[in-house]
Structures are given as C-alpha cells and as structure tokens.
Amino acid sequence: MTLNISIPPVDAEAARAARQRIDNLTKPLGSLGRIEELAERLASMAGAIPSHAYERRTIVVAAGDHGITEERVSAYPADVTPQMVGAFLGEFAAINAFARVARADVFVANFGVAHDLPDHPRLFNRPVARGTRNFAREAAMSEEELFAALRAGIAVVDELIARAPVDVFAFGDMGIGNTTSAAAVICALIGAAPEDIVGRGTGVDDEALRRKIVAVRTGVSRCIPGDWKQNACEVGGFEIAGLTGMILAAASHRIPVVLDGFIVTAAALLAQRIDPAAIDYCIASHRSRELGHTVALRELGLRPLLELDLRLGEASGAALALPLIEAAARMISEMKTFAEAGVATGEPTVTV
C-alpha cells in the first residue's frame, strides 16, 4: 500500500529574501534571535516573505485508544479518552483555554476511540477501530488499519482546508496509554533502548513505569529495523497514524505545522520515514518533560521554541507557541527597514 501524497520542497530563495529583509529591519542585527529564524522558516514554507499575521489558526486534537492499557501502563482509566474529548468539545479543557489565547479554532479527530462518540460540528468522527490491540501480546493494528488511519488524517486536513483557508495548523493528541505507544514507535524507528525513551506520561509510579518499559520492550522486539509500516502496525496507535497523515497533508499544502509534545513528535518521526520533506514544514513548540521527547526532536533536527515543563498533550504546548508564529510573521510583515523608517544604522556614523 502507498499514500498518494506529494510534498513540495521548501523554498531556499524565499528564506534568503526573508533573511535579507530581517537584517534591514529597525533593530540590531540578529537581536530577535529565534523569532528571526522562525520568520525565515515561514518564508521557506510559503515560498514568499510572509505578508500577513497567520491569523487563521486551526488546532486539531487527534484521539484514539490503546489496547496496551491492559498492561496497566497509565495512571488513568481508558474511559478518560472519550471524557476528555467531551471536555474539548464542551470547551472547558486546557486546550480550549489556550486556544482562546491564540485565537485558534479547536477541532477533534476521532481516529480510534474505544467508545462511540456522538456527532458534533467540531468532531471528525472517523474511527478506524475501537482502540488498538494490546501490542504486548500482538500487533496493535493491521496494515489496512494503519493506512486507513493515515488516510483519515489526510482527509481531515484536506476537508478543513476545503472548508476555509488555514494559515497554520497546531496538532495535539488525546489517548490514555499513548505515551507507551509513542515511546515504542520512537524506539522502533530510531533503534533506541526503551529505558532511554519511556517516561512517566501522565505521572505513573515506579511500578507502572517498569511495566511500561517491559511492554515497550516486548512490542519493539517484534519490530523489523527500517520497516516503518511494520513498526507502526506492531506498536503504533490510531491517533498517532492519524497525526502522521495530518502532518503529511499539511506539508503537501505548504502549511506550517506546529507540533505539540511527545506523541505528536512520534507521529512526525513516522511522517519523516514516509517523506523527509514533511519535517521542513514542522515547528517544534516545546520540550516536554517526557524522557524520549528530546531524543525524538534531535532525530528530526528540530529545536523547540518553549521549555515550560509541560507534559499534558491536547496540543496545549502547540497552542502556547502559536503567538510566537504570529510574532515572527508580524515582525517581517509589519516592521519597517532602517531605510523605510529613516533611522540611522550603526555603520555610517560610528568609527571604531
């Protein structure tokens, strides 16, 4: 099976033009640090110097359940997944509060929650199955299911864009047990040891942490190095594969994707294995306290914007980074250059 998706390369010429403009804005050279880098990257993605504030911001939280919760790897019961989807749609969860800060719309995509979810105008109800199978005992999903989830993710993004233009996406996750699946995906894809990747997720105790490591080791032991399809089937999750599809689709439309934390980064790693060009459209929002997140970010070559000790998911970190995207876009599109502003630069008047 293959995915019919094509990601255009980013535009190095537009990035150079952006850098030239940034270096002439009314501020000391390089004085806006990472905001300048961000503006350059936005230009490379858009193929032109941004001329607007990236105000059409769309957050999608991908939800799914995990058979691996049978191994008691989470501090929360699996029932919490649909309850939290209800909280997102009821607009009283963390992501809703943070989306108001970023003036972003929040959608939920159900790629495989174990319960039926009632329809809602902000819910894409596309479950591949009622949760994955327990990967400590068998493959989490079949190849058909993997591709169904990837294609469902692509369809969600394509449908959102067809409804209304989107300037920037922020993607997040919800799924009890999904830090275990994400850790296994990362271990399988980069060949890391479970001890270096598995963390406490929502805050499990030492006993549950040991169970998580054992579960990941068991699942990963069946994974064939270099075979992303097989790896994702063995230990993946429906929301993780859905997120991978969403990332690929956003990149195919040249739309920047703000990645949330550990789970979304695992999905981005899978996207990279499918098409490395996808990562050129990805912006890492924050460094999570989850152990393997830094390892996965390094593998992607991404440096996160924020370090706020977050470990919630839901796109909460991605939402907090959206104002920085806006700041970068406004910097390059709204500030004047020294010449435009008639402000003296350092060179002509200082003789050292």
Place this chain on the structure above:
Amino acid sequence: MTLNISIPPVDAEAARAARQRIDNLTKPLGSLGRIEELAERLASMAGAIPSHAYERRTIVVAAGDHGITEERVSAYPADVTPQMVGAFLGEFAAINAFARVARADVFVANFGVAHDLPDHPRLFNRPVARGTRNFAREAAMSEEELFAALRAGIAVVDELIARAPVDVFAFGDMGIGNTTSAAAVICALIGAAPEDIVGRGTGVDDEALRRKIVAVRTGVSRCIPGDWKQNACEVGGFEIAGLTGMILAAASHRIPVVLDGFIVTAAALLAQRIDPAAIDYCIASHRSRELGHTVALRELGLRPLLELDLRLGEASGAALALPLIEAAARMISEMKTFAEAGVATGEPTVTV
C-alpha cells in the same frame, strides 16, 4: 530623600487556594508545569484566584540617553534613541508588532532623552535632563535627578491606572548606551566583576567591548557597596531609574509586572534594594543573550519564561511573554475541575 510608596505583601493563602484548584483541574497533576506556577503567582499578587484573562495589558517603553556613549560603547549613534521613540509612536517597530500579538497598548515614557520630543498621546514626556553625564568621568546624575526619575516613573504608572484599569504591565527600555549603564548598576549593586556582566549589547565588536568593560570598571570603582542611592547616581540612567519607579508603583497597586531583558532587570534589582517586596510582583519574561542577565535574574530569584536568544529591549521579550500570563489566567479561570466536568480521576479506578 525618600519615596512615599508602600508595597503590600503577596497573599500566600490565595496562592494555596490557587494551587488546590489547579490540582483538581481536568489534567494530570503538575502537567502544565510553569503555567501552573504562573497562575499561583498571579493569585498571590491579586490576593484571590484569578477570574479573568488579564486582558487589559499595558506596555511602557522607558527611554533615556547616556553620557557614557562618549566612550564609544555602542554600535549605534545616540541619535537613534529619539528615532526609535518615533518608530514606537509610529507603530512600526518590533514592540508594536509584538504588542499586536499580545493585544496590548504601547506607551513611551521619556525620562531623559537628549533631544526634545514632540508631544504625542502615547508619550509621557517627563525628561529629568537631556541625557545623563558620562559616568566614566563623573557621576551620571545627582540625587535630586535620581529621585526625579524615580518619581516620574511612579507618576507614569499612577496616571495610567487613573485613566483606565490595568491587569498587567510589561516594561521595556530604549536608550543607546544603556547596556553599559545597566551592567554598571548590576556590578555596583551585587558586587560582580565587570567581565562577568558586560556583554555586547546591540552587537559591538571586541574593541568596543573592551571599552565598555573599562568604562564600567571606572564608574563602579566610585560606587560604595550597599548604598543604592549613591550607586544609581554614579552609574545609573534616567530610563533605568524611571523603570524602577514604574516597578515600585505597579507593585504598590498589586499589578503584575512583566520584566523585559537586561536593562529592566537592572531596574528591578534597584527596586529590590529599595523594597524587596516589589520583586514578588515581577515576572521575568525571557533570558537575554546579554551576559549579565542570568546573574541579575539569579540575584532576584526569578526564572525567565522564555529563552529565545533575544537581545533587543523595547519590551519585546516582555510582550512575547504576555500570552503566557493570559494562558495561566485562563487555565485557572476557565478550565473545569474533574468534579465539575464529571471526568474520572486516576485514583479510584486504577489498582496498582
């Protein structure tokens, strides 16, 4: 001379109540990291759990000129100070772009620019003098001038609050040569070596950096340890003293102050020497690339929210942190608790 200002202590009971509510919101315990700490601090400042989004945001950029520029310590000519004030009021500088992101108002306070500035509805035109004297040769200002600048800062904040309520202030600086003055203030107040505090400011070369260090060492050599008044007179700046007054005044009204970078942190250090309670109302926005900033933040016991390699000033970093203040306020005021939301918590259903 003394300042007639009184700062109420922060409310530890309100902080505890906030922590209790945060621990019951629909998210894993502690999973929003530093945003949770911020919400606790906002409660301690307000004396109650925040019930709104801190939407009335006011940015003030304090401007002043420095006689020390005669020592050729900056990459920019001193004329740039009034030109940049023009850019702020013309709304095409970095701070204007970032203020739009934060939906904040921008005001400028002239505490001692070397040129006359035309009146403008967003300019507080309160110059103490036309720039400080060259502190490499003599005291930067008299004690009368120091207190005039401190009182001018207090007056600006009092007048802003009298015009319209303010939920949060963000303070920044503009003044060619002011990283040299700020470095000297920090060295004098904490007894640090100039080599450990002086940085490249707007980006000076090695020669100018050496001149900066020599200038700071010369000025600081006249400073009497433990005498903040004398220290500020010897090596301070009018915008730095104005900022100190603004910080003290905001704290006296229990209004949170988001500090920008190196210059504003030096002003906060001076405020701490005047009344340590002021710092309980201060939030450090970012860690600047300027050398001594980290040392000064440590002395204040503040950990910055952002690390974006900024070194611009103008309140640019403070503006970028305002959405995090809003996020903390919205988290605690808009999220439901597990009980309110009817979502299962970990404890009753997981048996380990």
